Every structure is written in C-alpha cells, then in structure tokens.
Amino acid sequence: MTQTALLETHMFPCLSDNYGFLIHDPIHKITAAIDTPEVTAIQNALEEKNWSLTHIINTHHHYDHAGGNLELKDITDCRIIGPEADQSRIPGIDQTIAHEEEFQFGEHKVKAFHTPGHTLGHMVYHFEEQRLAFVGDTLFAMGCGRLFEGTPEQMWSSLNIIKGWPEKTQLFWEGSLKEPQNKCGPHLTLLKGGLRRRSYFALMNTLKLTLNLRLQ
Numbered sequence: 001m002t003q004t005a006l007l008e009t010h011m012f013p014c015l016s017d018n019y020g021f022l023i024h025d026p027i028h029k030i031t032a033a034i035d036t037p038e039v040t041a042i043q044n045a046l047e048e049k050n051w052s053l054t055h056i057i058n059t060h061h062h063y064d065h066a067g068g069n070l071e072l073k074d075i076t077d078c079r080i081i082g083p084e085a086d087q088s089r090i091p092g093i094d095q096t097i098a099h100e101e102e103f104q105f106g107e108h109k110v111k112a113f114h115t116p117g118h119t120l121g122h123m124v125y126h127f128e129e130q131r132l133a134f135v136g137d138t139l140f141a142m143g144c145g146r147l148f149e150g151t152p153e154q155m156w157s158s159l160n161i162i163k164g165w166p167e168k169t170q171l172f173w174e175g176s177l178k179e180p181q182n183k184c185g186p187h188l189t190l191l192k193g194g195l196r197r198r199s200y201f202a203l204m205n206t207l208k209l210t211l212n213l214r215l216q
C-alpha cells in the first residue's frame, strides 16, 4: 500500500496473472475499484483493508475489467464511472466521462483520457497531483495492449498521451503479474533498460508504423 496526499492505493493479485487496484480517500471514507476483474478478490481486498466500496472506475468494457460490475453494484450500491464512448458496453454505468474531462474522487481531481487502440472506448485515469495513473490495458511493462479494435495509429497517439505525463508518474497497469516491475514512469518504461527497450521497439515495429511515427 502507498499513501500519497491522503490517497491510498492497494494492489492485489487476481485472475491468473492480473492485478486489481483499490484507491481510498480516508477523509471522505470512499473507495474505488479500478475495474472489476474478479469479485471475490476485490471483496477480499476490501475486507483486508476494512474499506467499503463506493465507486467503480472502469477503463474499458472487457469482461476481465467490467465483468464484476453488476455483482459488486448489487452488493454495495456503488457508483460506476466509465468511458462515454463505451457506455453501452459497461454494465451498470452511472456516470460517463469524456476525453480530458475531470472529475472529483473525494479530495482528489482525476483527469480522464480517451486512449483508443486496445479497444475503441478505452480510458486511462490520471491523478495529476499524486502523480499516479491507471492505464488499464493500454500500456504494460513490456509493451502496449493488443489491438483488438483500434488502429496502430490510434494506439500510438494513446501511448503518446501517457508519454507526455511527468516522468515520475507511477503507472498502474492491469496485465501480467509475471512482470515484476509494476510501477515506473512512462519514460523509464519506454526508453530505458536493455531488454525492455528492445522488446518494446520490436513490438512497435510489428505495428508497421511509418518511420517518423516510431519511437526514437
């Protein structure tokens, strides 16, 4: 668990090799699950922390991200926030968020960014003041999420949104528990480190972007 300006984050394993995240504002006593990959794992994490779920913030509609929405809403009556572009595909959604829209989570300002590529409606959430962000399946330690719906160009633009954030921003992505480095700045992730850098470049090369769009 980390605590930054009274915003606590809690990360826990779920499914076979994914992460789940809770964020908690102790002043307002509110807690959000970032996506709902696995109801039991989320409930256990809430119990461990003695937090009550008040919000779900979805990055995208995939079942391993929004599949637990309705069950958790039924149990807790929590409020579900998610991408405007995906509102028809996010179960139980109460509040839609558009690109670059800001909303409050207790004391904290959250800015949402539309990052199409992995899916067309994918959204990432940046807590600018705390320098942390939840990037769903847009970015992983070893590259970006699979292009199920978007184009390489869309994914490239989305990655550049993340790359444009301050260097020491902590990124929390939801895939691959096998990759040990789960928190690091976008520049560190994309530009530093031998294998990571080579792997990332190889992946970007498979996207067949024109040369001037490749990461330099």
Ligand SMILES: [Fe+2]
Pocket: 060, 062, 065, 118, 137
């Ligand atoms: Fe996904």
